């Protein structure tokens with residue numbers, strides 16, 4: 001039976017609100033964002049591994065939301081390098097599925113409980129020594145911190161790579177399971193406009209800069225896990241030499257000016273041909289996002 005994380009979600013959201021304030025009607029994380037129309041065209045390379053409808057031969061419509069990771073909708077764009085790219089794929093049978101990615105390839109903690117403990121303690125405004133003690137309890141957070149420390153200032157949504165972090169299973173026609181991790185790689189890796197905009201409008205430039213770059217594109221890659229690669233631990237990377245190949249391309253064509261902001265980009269909603277791993281952080285996200293949605297949809 002699926003574990004229920006509703007109580008943990010309440011603690012998480014109350015702690016986030018204590019740290020960042022309450023912003024009625026907004027997501028409790030990734031509050032500032034904008035929506036775009038897109039088409040995903042699979043290239044057929046995933047067919048030996050999965051029967052998922054959007055990864056066969058036919059293009060599918062998609063909706064994309066780019067976001068800053070902060071719970072504050074007024075967050076200054078230039079302050080954090082951690083940004084999000086959420087994709088809703090619209091399958092031919094009317095179902096949807098999501099890939100919800102950030103600019104960092106690993107998460108901070110192995111369990112949702114550890115992550116919520118960190119934000120609960122952070123809400124109590126600990127001193128620097130307490131902070132060090134707290135993170136020493138979770139040595140797995142070192143990998144994410146090391147990556148974040150070396151990230152360059154974020155300049156443009158359209159020139160960054162994005163990682164859904166968790167592993168998933170592809171399941172093929174014969175019922176064979178293959179662990180995979182995804183990665184979005186941008187068509188363009190540099191934007192001069194973004195550099196100029198970020199210097200002049202450090203507070204709020206990313207959305208405008210992105211709108212000026214349209215149309216933009218990303219290639220979706222998968223890496224195949226092998227024996228011994230950790231599939232249930234979102235702080236763990238797989239060895240670099242693992243087989244990686246492109247499975248399709250996302251064309252982001254136009255802005256959605258007045259989006260119906262009722263989408264919950266829930267990474268556990270997967271179609272036939274894809275299964276969730278047992279990664280507890282992945283499963284907890286379903287209840288966390290539902291709790292955030294329940295508040296924001298009521299204008300709370």
Ligand code: HEM
Pocket residue numbers: 012026027028029030033065066067083084085086100101102107111112115116163164165234263264265281284285288289292293296
């Ligand atoms: C236990 C850990 C986590 C917590 C407590 C958490 C919390 C949240 C919450 C409350 C939201 C707002 C949901 C909504 O109102 O629809 C959100 C959105 C988001 N989260 Fe997480 N999250 C966690 C882990 C992750 C991980 C591992 C990723 C990495 C891919 C991630 C990426 C995102 C993104 C990209 C969004 C924005 C989705 C959108 O565009 O609507 N989160 N998160």
